[in-house]
Amino acid sequence: MTLLSSVVMALLCGGICALVLIGVRDRAVADLTDRLLLSGMQVVRLIEHGQVPPVLPVRKSALIQVIGPGGQIVAASPSLAGRPRLTRLTPRDEDSSANRVICDAAGFPGTCLRVVAIRVPTGNGSWIVYGAGLSTPWYVSRSLLLGLLAASGLLVGATAIGAYRTVSRTLDPVEDICAELAEITSSDLGRRVPVPPYRDEIRRLAETVNQTLDRLEAAVERERRFASDASHDLRSPITAMRTQVEEALLHREDSDWPSVAAAVLASLGRLQAIVTDLLVLSRLEAGAGGPCARVDLGELAGSELARRVHRMPVVMHMEPGVMVDADRMQLVRLLANLVDNADRHAESTIVVTVRPEDGRSVLEVLDDGPGIPPEQREYVFQRFARLDAARSKDKGGTGLGLAICREIVERHGGTLTIRDSEKGARFVVSLPAAPAGAAGDRTADPETLG
Structure with missing residues (x-):
């Protein structure tokens, strides 16, 4: 920025200096021409009165020559006395005067003169009066040129x-941001970069960096909690199996080995369920998925519920033609998790409803169990979330099913919420309705699925 501003100012000063020199030179040339014409007119008066002396009474520095009708030098100023004719410049017939720059004139080698020629008509022929002066150079004078160069140098x-100081002050907050970011580590994510007081792009940069650090800290904290909860939930069945096996080994003769094997197998089943759900979550977060196609939500829910066995009876209210564009297998997993959750906590009945609502496709799963308090309706979607004993993971869940459901729904651009109901928990899935027209397969990716 400093170099750019300096170059621009140098170009600007160069343009201004050129305009000044052109203007001053034109004025200087005009003044010189006027002086030469004035000096020549004084000699013209002498010619008209017939009083032309051989050496003209003018200043010694003046360059004046008078050429008679025969082409001979009749008179000259003291500095040109005895010198040859300056030039053959002659005004045109229709002009009384002419001026021109002549270089290397007779007697003035290596010098350029501005010469003004004045025609003086008389009865015995035309006389020519030459007035000459040193030609004005392009820079007019050294003092003017040095003054312009000095002023331009000062401005540049x-x-x-x-520019350097302004840009440095402007970028100082960037240096502070970089220094603070360089010191932030994964174990110290609570620090934030300084926010400049001025509302400019750098302030927006600092605010964006802090927002990114907020999200990063929340994500790291969530992963830490998840790792802690996962290790706890994985350790529980492993500990149970180890305890059962060690106890049986201590009393080899008295142990009921089929019962021990059944207990260990149950713990292994729970362990496998947790690992499977963890794998599903990781695949969803990585954006993995199958092809998306047009799916009739009511037909899918009806067929899946008909082939599954549940602890409680399931009442279905399916409206036809409720279409979505989605990964069919992920929708099956979504429905299975919601119904399994309701089956664990229902007291007598589960109600599954599929209907259109405000241009969207809605899947609703309602149980008549103890329900979920309003203040904990978002908490239950966290991984390994634990409520009271009435809806705890000890009744068969892994603590990851609802988190998987929320992830699947959001991948498809929908929402999963818990709404009020007279009794029990009412889970409502709202997905974008498929547009009318022919169905077409497309490959699922995280952006198109939300």
Whole structure:
């Protein structure tokens, strides 16, 4: 930025200096021409009165020559006395005067002169009066050129210093942000970068960095809690199996080995369920999925519920033609998890409803169990969430089923919420309805699925 501003100022100063030199030079040339014409007119008066002396009474520095009708030098200023004719410049017939820059004139080698020629008509022919002066150079004078260069240098220097200081002050917050970010580690995510006081792009950068750090800290904290909960839930069945086996080994003769094997097998089943759910969650977070196709939500729910065995009877209210574009296998997993959750906590009945609602496709699973308090309706979707004994994982769940459901629904651009009901828990899935028209397969990816 400093270099750019300096170059721009240098170009600007160069343009201004050029305009000044052109203007001043034009004025200087005009003044010189006027002086030469004035000096020549004084000699013209002498010619008209017939009083032309051989050496003209003008200043010694003046360059004046008078050429008679025969082409001979009749008179000259003291500095040109005895010198040859300056030039053959002659005004045109229709002009009384002419001026031109002549270089290497007779007697002035290596010098350029501005010469003004004045025609003086008389009865015995035309006389020519030459007035000459040193030609004005392009820079007019050394003092003017040095003054312009000095002023331009000062302006460019001031611009460079000002730009450097301004940009440095502007970028100081960036250095502070970089320094703070370099010191933040995974064990110290509570730190934040400083936010500049001015509302500019750098302030927005700092705010965005802090928001990113907030999300990163929340994600790391969530993963830490998840790792802690997962290790606890995985350790429980392993500990139970170890205890059962060790106790049986201590009393080999008295142990009921088929019962021990059944207990260990139950613990292994729970362990396998937890590992399977963890794998499903990781695959969902990685964006894995099968092909998405047009699915009749009511037909899918009806067929899946008909072939599954549940502890409690399931009442179905399915409206036809409720279509969604989704991964069929993920929808099956969503329905199975919600119904299994309801089956563990229902007291007598489970109600599954599929219907359109406000241009969306809705799947609702309602049980008549103890329900979920409003303040804990978001908490239950966290991994390994634990409520009271009435709805705890000890009744058969892994603590990951609802988290998997929420992840599947959000991948498909929908919502999963718990709404009020007279009794029990009412889980409501709302998915975008499939647009009318021919169904077409498409590959699922995290962006298109939400």
